[in-house]
Each structure stands twice: as structure tokens, then as C-alpha cells.
Amino acid sequence: MAAGRKVLTLDSVNPCVKGARMAQSSPLVGALCSLPQGKEKPFREVIWCHSGDPHAAGRRPITFLRQVAAICAYPELLHADSMPRDAKQRASRILQELHSSSYVTTAVPQRVARYLEWRDGGIRCDPRNIVMCGGITTAIVDFLSLVVNEQDPRRAGVLLPVPGHPLFADAVALAGAVEVQYHLDEEGGWALDVGEIRRVLGQARGHCTPKVLCVINPGYPTGHVLSRRHIQDVLQLAAQERLLLLADEVHQDCVFTPDAPFLSFKRVLCELGPAVSSAVQLISFYSVSKGGGFRAGFFELVNIDPAIMKRFCSWGMSIYPLILGQVLLDALMEPPLPGEPSCRTFMAEKQAVLSDLAHKAQLTQEIFSQVPGIRCNPVQGTMYSFPRIQIPARAVQEAQALGLEPDFFFCQKLLEATGIVLAPGSTFGQRRGTHHVRVTLLPRVETLRIVLQTIAEFHSQFQQRYS
Incomplete structure (x- = not known):
């Protein structure tokens, strides 16, 4: 100093x-x-x-995202020469959709689904499985509350990584569930150890009913990116033990090591074949709350029971996300295309x-x-x-x-x-x-x-x- x-x-x-x-x-x-x-x-x-x-x-947030959000907040900017043509076009489309009550429940989920299909190499994504939220903090708390059945004689157990985000431990406590810790392998660069999960899972069954396995990829606060093999191991474990898999993939766009690319749990799940891909119930979270300046995000439901799906969707619509946050997320899901004025700056x-x-x-x-x-x-x-x-x-x-x-x-x-x-x-x-x-x-x-x-x-x- x-x-x-x-x-x-x-x-x-x-x-x-x-x-x-x-x-x-x-x-x-x-x-x-x-x-x-x-x-x-x-x-x-x-x-x-x-x-x-x-x-x-x-x-500061990426320029294109700020421009689209600014125009939507102050439509007079549609006539400003300082705003590029493609930002105006995106904002104009959003402003037209905002006159309909289906912007958050239909329009944005459709663009999210197209983005996820691109991310996952063409694996289909149904926009009806996308639930928008104002960041994932409240979503995780409310989600775990839905999982816990207070009538069960044994409390539900939730497996959490250590080290991990304090939010999860707080959410487990608020939901009335039991926190079951599994340690990441520090000697292996903070990799996930399925053997460790199996060990604590066996111990936990003595005092609770394990229902949920939480994973964070990339790791928080470790910065470790899970390999395909580790993701496969986790998915097979979840299928064998009938655990609901909760995947925090919030920092997926902040992976910067070429030899450790981000792979979503959904993508690897679909590549494993129907014996596993149809057996694992998965909920994955995405957020732009850190980088965009507004709280916004979504979660995707995979293989979730229709009755639970209905409760999630009704919950998502009752807590209406902040509009400017959704605008920012919307713009990120469809970034400028090659040839458009903002593309080069956006990529740079x-x-x-x-x-x-x-x-x-x-x-x-x-x-x-x-x-x-x-x-x-x-x-x-x-x-x-x-x-x-x-x-x-x-x-x-x-x-x-x-x-x-x-x-x-x-x-x-x-x-x-x-x-x-x-x-x-x-x-x-x-x-x-x-x-x-x-x-x-x-x-x-x-x-x-x-x-x-x-x-x-x-x-x-x-x-x-x-x-």
C-alpha cells in the first residue's frame, strides 16, 4: 500500500x-x-x-443493453441521433409488446428459449418451461418452500456445496428444511466429488429425507468450472437417488478459460440418453442482476411434474418482475447480429x-x-x-x-x-x-x-x- x-x-x-x-x-x-x-x-x-x-x-453495463433500456424508459430517445438503429429497433419492438400483458409471460420467455437452444447446440427449449423472476434470490427461497412438506414426519434435506453461496443456507433455513453439506475437493481445484456427496447422503438419511441436490457452476466463490465428466456423474447420481437437481448457473457468461468451457446441466442431461434424461428433474437458474444494474433472471424447469409446474407458473406471474430488468434481459437474449451497427461494439x-x-x-x-x-x-x-x-x-x-x-x-x-x-x-x-x-x-x-x-x-x- x-x-x-x-x-x-x-x-x-x-x-x-x-x-x-x-x-x-x-x-x-x-x-x-x-x-x-x-x-x-x-x-x-x-x-x-x-x-x-x-x-x-x-x-458499466454493455452499451447496447443500456441503450435499449434507456429508450424503453424514455421513448423520446427513439428520435435521438445518438442512439444506433438496431437499439431503436429492439426498443421499439419491446415498447409495442409492453402494451400487452404477455410481455413477461410470453414474449421474453420465447426469446429466452431461443437463446438457450443456441447455447445448448440446438437442444429444444419449450418457452412454457421458462419462468421469469426479478433475480434468483427470492426465486430460490420460494422454490425451496414449495419442496418442503410440513406434514412429513421427517424434514426434507437439501444438499449444499461447501464452500458455496450463503443464500442457499439461508433459503434452506427459511423453508424449514435441513441443510446437508458436501465439501468440494480443494486439492482437485475445487472440483465436485460425487463420492463425497454419496457419503453425506448416506449419513443424512439417518435424520432427514434428502430431496434436493444443489450445485453451483461456475463455482461460487471458487471460480471452478465443472467438466463434462463431473456433470455426468452428478446427473447419474440424481437419477439413481431420485434427487431434484437445482443448478445455479448464474455466472455462466463469466467463464474465461478456453480449456474449461461452460456446459449447462440441461445440455449434458439431454446427451446422456432417455434412461437418464427422462429420470432427472432439473431446475436451472440464470441471472443478469450483477452485470446489468437491474435485478432480472429466469429459471427453466426440466422434467418437472405438471402439478408443480402449474404452481411455479402461477407464482411467477403473481410476483411480476420489474420491467426494466426484463428489458435488459430481453436485449441480452437477442444481442446485435453481424452487420448491425452495434454488433462490433457489443462483441468487443x-x-x-x-x-x-x-x-x-x-x-x-x-x-x-x-x-x-x-x-x-x-x-x-x-x-x-x-x-x-x-x-x-x-x-x-x-x-x-x-x-x-x-x-x-x-x-x-x-x-x-x-x-x-x-x-x-x-x-x-x-x-x-x-x-x-x-x-x-x-x-x-x-x-x-x-x-x-x-x-x-x-x-x-x-x-x-x-x-
């Missing part, structure tokens, strides 16, 4: 991450607020490297985002791999790295005496010394005796490089202090 001290008040926090960002659930926000105000600190500014919000990091901006993430993922691994006591697996997708950090026994003891997780204790000391805010790995789950932090890849390369080097230097000092 650059040398120099500055009197820190909350007014000196970057305005892009102040306000709503200060209300985040992370306990480190409270730690920041508890720092004595008006006193000199050993850092110049607070750098938030725990957030997955591209906008807080200064990244999309590739620039992926190249930037790939470069920063490589930079993160290179810097951390040189630090004794830090291990960082390769990141193949998403916008985070999840390095493992060694914490001395004396620091673990001091953290426990304070009632803190050791990795939270590390993050708190890092914040106090450097102004860098990380997310402790315990937030996402981890094997007992291991400690991690989540580092976002969203800051500018120059900022991220300084952050990574500062973390490396602090970790070395932390090791010496508590050795």
Missing part, C-alpha cells in the same frame, strides 16, 4: 461504495464503522475487495470484460503462489478468487478468545492495518481447520495488484507476529 497516513472518516470512503454498500451484511462493515474516527490510520483509503458488485468497481465490450477477468485471475494466482502460507487454485470463471491462508495457532487462539472465526480475525486485522476489506471464507463454508478469504477480481488491474501485494506483505507480518 502506498505510504502515507490520512485522517479517516466515513466521508473519505469511496462514494461508489458508501451508502447502500455500508449496509451490507458483512460484519466487517461494522468493524469499519467501529474504527475510531478522526484519528490517523496507516492507510490512505478504504478499498473494498469483498464485493461482487461491478458498478461499485466502476464497471463482452470480450474485454472476459479478458480483463482472465488477466486478473492469473495475476492473483501468480502473486499469491509466491507467498509462503497462501495457496490459490486457478480461477476459471466468475469474478472471485478464494485463496487458502495459513493462520498461526496463537492467532487462532486469540480469535477464539474473542468469539471470532480465525479468518474473520485475519480480515479484521488486515482492515485495521491496510484499509482493505475482504470477505472471510467462513462466510461461505470451509473444511474444519482450513481458512480462506474471498478476493474480488473487479478492481482495476493497478489497484488489484497493489491490493494483492499488500495482502501478501501483511500475511507475512501476521505470520511473524503470531508465530
Whole structure:
């Protein structure tokens, strides 16, 4: 971190991450607020490297998507010379469809279905199986509530990956189900281990009825992309054990490693043949809430019982998604075509985002791999790295005496010394005796490089202090 001290008040926090960002659930926000105000600190500014919000990091949505959404919000822009012809055409079509009540329930699902058919190499998608939602957070909570039958003498079990998104654990608790954790294989680059799932599945049947298997691809917060073989193994397991498969595929468009392409669970399922493809009930989620600035998404239902399908569809229509979010999703499902004015810019901006993430993922691994006591697996997708950090026994003891997780204790000391805010790995789950932090890849390369080097230097000092 650059040398120099500055009197820190909350007014000196970057305005892009102040306000709503200060209300985040992370306990480190409270730690920041508890720092004595008006006193000199050993850092110049607070750098938030725990957030997955591209906008807080200064990244704007792709131009074409913003243009279509802007025109729909302010139709007078249809006459603006600054707007390209194809953006006006897309927006004009959407504005005409908005006069009908079927825009969210029919028009957008049809374009989503065509997009999924393209993504999956021509595998048919029925738009009637697409349910629109305002992001997947509430969708997952309500979905699990439908799965749980309170009349059953044994509570329903939901298998969740560790590490994984805290949302799932919260949703399971709200639904009144039992969380059944299965650990990802850190030594194998955070790959999914079907043997581990079978092991915990057998144990869980002693105290609950496992009904749902949740998978996240690309992994959150690990950035691992599942291979075809691992997806096949999961699908065969779901068929054999009669588990409903819930696939969080939200970050599928943020895969940037050529030798680890994204494959949807639906595509691999259909390629396995009717013995498996007709036996697995699958629900997959997609969202543009992170990259677009609006909350919008959908989920696709595959092999779901018609009675359940009816309940999902009625639920989806009763909670009407925000229109501008659906407009953004609509524009993404049908991007500019070759020859249209916006196509070249759209493709260049999309590739620039992926190249930037790939470069920063490589930079993160290179810097951390040189630090004794830090291990960082390769990141193949998403916008985070999840390095493992060694914490001395004396620091673990001091953290426990304070009632803190050791990795939270590390993050708190890092914040106090450097102004860098990380997310402790315990937030996402981890094997007992291991400690991690989540580092976002969203800051500018120059900022991220300084952050990574500062973390490396602090970790070395932390090791010496508590050795």
C-alpha cells in the first residue's frame, strides 16, 4: 500500500461504495464503522475487495443493453441521433409488446428459449418451461418452500456445496428444511466429488429425507468450472437417488478459460440418453442482476411434474418482475447480429470484460503462489478468487478468545492495518481447520495488484507476529 497516513472518516470512503454498500451484511462493515474516527490510520483509503458488485468497481453495463433500456424508459430517445438503429429497433419492438400483458409471460420467455437452444447446440427449449423472476434470490427461497412438506414426519434435506453461496443456507433455513453439506475437493481445484456427496447422503438419511441436490457452476466463490465428466456423474447420481437437481448457473457468461468451457446441466442431461434424461428433474437458474444494474433472471424447469409446474407458473406471474430488468434481459437474449451497427461494439465490450477477468485471475494466482502460507487454485470463471491462508495457532487462539472465526480475525486485522476489506471464507463454508478469504477480481488491474501485494506483505507480518 502506498505510504502515507490520512485522517479517516466515513466521508473519505469511496462514494461508489458508501451508502447502500455500508449496509451490507458483512460484519466487517461494522468493524469499519467501529474504527475510531478522526484519528490517523496507516492507510490512505478504504478499498473494498469483498464485493461482487461491478458498478461499485466502476464497471458499466454493455452499451447496447443500456441503450435499449434507456429508450424503453424514455421513448423520446427513439428520435435521438445518438442512439444506433438496431437499439431503436429492439426498443421499439419491446415498447409495442409492453402494451400487452404477455410481455413477461410470453414474449421474453420465447426469446429466452431461443437463446438457450443456441447455447445448448440446438437442444429444444419449450418457452412454457421458462419462468421469469426479478433475480434468483427470492426465486430460490420460494422454490425451496414449495419442496418442503410440513406434514412429513421427517424434514426434507437439501444438499449444499461447501464452500458455496450463503443464500442457499439461508433459503434452506427459511423453508424449514435441513441443510446437508458436501465439501468440494480443494486439492482437485475445487472440483465436485460425487463420492463425497454419496457419503453425506448416506449419513443424512439417518435424520432427514434428502430431496434436493444443489450445485453451483461456475463455482461460487471458487471460480471452478465443472467438466463434462463431473456433470455426468452428478446427473447419474440424481437419477439413481431420485434427487431434484437445482443448478445455479448464474455466472455462466463469466467463464474465461478456453480449456474449461461452460456446459449447462440441461445440455449434458439431454446427451446422456432417455434412461437418464427422462429420470432427472432439473431446475436451472440464470441471472443478469450483477452485470446489468437491474435485478432480472429466469429459471427453466426440466422434467418437472405438471402439478408443480402449474404452481411455479402461477407464482411467477403473481410476483411480476420489474420491467426494466426484463428489458435488459430481453436485449441480452437477442444481442446485435453481424452487420448491425452495434454488433462490433457489443462483441468487443463482452470480450474485454472476459479478458480483463482472465488477466486478473492469473495475476492473483501468480502473486499469491509466491507467498509462503497462501495457496490459490486457478480461477476459471466468475469474478472471485478464494485463496487458502495459513493462520498461526496463537492467532487462532486469540480469535477464539474473542468469539471470532480465525479468518474473520485475519480480515479484521488486515482492515485495521491496510484499509482493505475482504470477505472471510467462513462466510461461505470451509473444511474444519482450513481458512480462506474471498478476493474480488473487479478492481482495476493497478489497484488489484497493489491490493494483492499488500495482502501478501501483511500475511507475512501476521505470520511473524503470531508465530
